[in-house]
Amino acid sequence: MTSTAPAGPTPQRRTPLDAVHDALGATMTDFAGWRMPLRYGSESAEHRAVREAAGLFDLTHMGEIAVRGPEAARALDHALVGFVSKIGVGRARYTMICDDNGGILDDLIVYRLAEDDFLVVANASNAAVVAAELLDRAGDFDAEVTDLSEAYALLAVQGPRAVEILAPLTGLDLDAVKYYAADRATVAGVDVLLARTGYTGEDGFELFCAPGDAERLWNALTEAGAGHGLVPAGLSCRDTLRLEAGMPLYGHELTTEVTPYEANLGRVVRLDKPEDFVGRDALAAREKEGPRATLVGLRSPGRRVPRAGYAVLDPASGDTIGTITSGAPSPTLGAPIAMAYVPSGSAAPGTRLAVDIRGSAEPVDVVELPFYRRA
Structure with missing residues (x-):
């Protein structure tokens, strides 16, 4: 009879820039098993820098899965809800992977690097699930699925001055790179896949590189952005x-x-x-029947912030009709904002609702999404 010591906690994964973040004095946090920078100083200052100039992000925690082969496009058409085979070479598309009931397993960006070569980028918390699902769903197709997450570091430059910052570092004509397009390039002597994508509402680029090149690339971008207002930016902003x-x-x-x-x-x-494709029947039925609830934007006329998990109320009856999914003070708008699922009959912009904030029914107004759209 043998015995083994109980397994200890899973160690946090660290990006190739972990020492850089520590040197910059970042407040670090656990995110999906990764040690990631939450903020470097003031999160509102980092937020405003991205809106007004540019921010530099370490996004290495994201997952990258390659799908390659003669039937790679068909395999992804079967696995995902989007029409992946219609993506042009050098372009990208936002899509989702759903279960048999139409429930969302993850939202994704798919890059078509060549006719039979796709890169699927998944959220950090779902990368392993997405890789396993793609492997299973591609089983009947002549396609190979490979989890390449360990082979990539991912940096992002986001903000209205992103082109000015990157242009001196590359021979690629950045003005010719369309939104949701990607190209192989050399930036500061580093080979990258450069994509005009992002998750901030601003113009910007995401740069996939080898982990060993991440610090060199970070330092070059930092130096190039010094005169343009570039700041390191964390997960909070x-x-x-x-x-x-x-x-x-x-x-x-x-x-x-x-x-x-x-x-x-x-x-x-x-x-x-x-x-x-997986989930097709359920999604067709949902389209026909209409959604059971609708995601809306909420803006508070007061100062109290609706946070995730707070109940949304009918102000007349006081009944709970929904739940806040995300909420925060908006540095750009100067008001508390949130998103929530509410019944479709309460989803029209201008509808006055309420949120239970620690026992007090605080008024909120339904507004159109997005709250902010760049010029």
């Missing part, structure tokens, strides 16, 4: 930026309990594609 931009966060706005239709993202579901 990334959350308020995406909230202002009305972008959903998995585990908050997106879960297996909702379909893309409840999340106002029915546009990503392509029921018209010839390839059958």
Whole structure:
């Protein structure tokens, strides 16, 4: 008979920039098993820098899965809700992977790098689940699924001055790179996949590179951005930026309990594609019946902040009609904002609702999403 010591806690994964964040005095936090920078100083200052100039993010915690082979496009058409085979080479598309009931397993960006070569980028908390699901769903196709998350570091430069900062570091014509497009490039002598994508509501670029090149690239971007207002930015401001931009966060706005239709993202579901796909019947039924609830934006006329998990109330009856999914003070708008699922009959902009904030019914108004849209 043998015995083994009980397993200890799983150690936090660290990005190649972990020492850089410590040197910058970042407040670190655990996020999906990763040790990540929450903020470097003032999160509101970092937020405003991204809106007005630029922020530099370490996003290495995201997952990257390659799908390659003669039937890679068909495999992804089957696995995901989008019409992946319609993506042009060098372009990207926002899509989702759903379960048989139409519930959202994750939201994704798919890059088509070549005719038979796709890169699927998943959220950190779901990367392993997405990789396993893609492997299973591609089983009947001539396609190979490989989890390449360990092979990539991911940096992002986000903000209106992103082009000015990156341009001197690369021979690529950045003005010719369209939104949701990607190209192989050399930046500061580092080979990268450069994509004009982001999660802040601003213009910007995401740069996929080898982990061993991450610190060199970070330092070059920092130096190039010194005269343009670039600051290192953490997860905290990334959350308020995406909230202002009305972008959903998995585990908050997106879960297996909702379909893309409840999340106002029915546009990503392509029921018209010839390839059958997982969740199709359930999603077709949901489209026909209409969503069970609707994701809305809420803005408070007061100063108290609706936070995730707080109950949304009918102000006349006091009955709970929904739940806040995300909420924070908006540095850009100067008011508390939130997103919540409410009945469709209460979802029209201008509707006055209430939120239970520690026992007090505080008024909020339904507003159109996004809260913020760049010029």
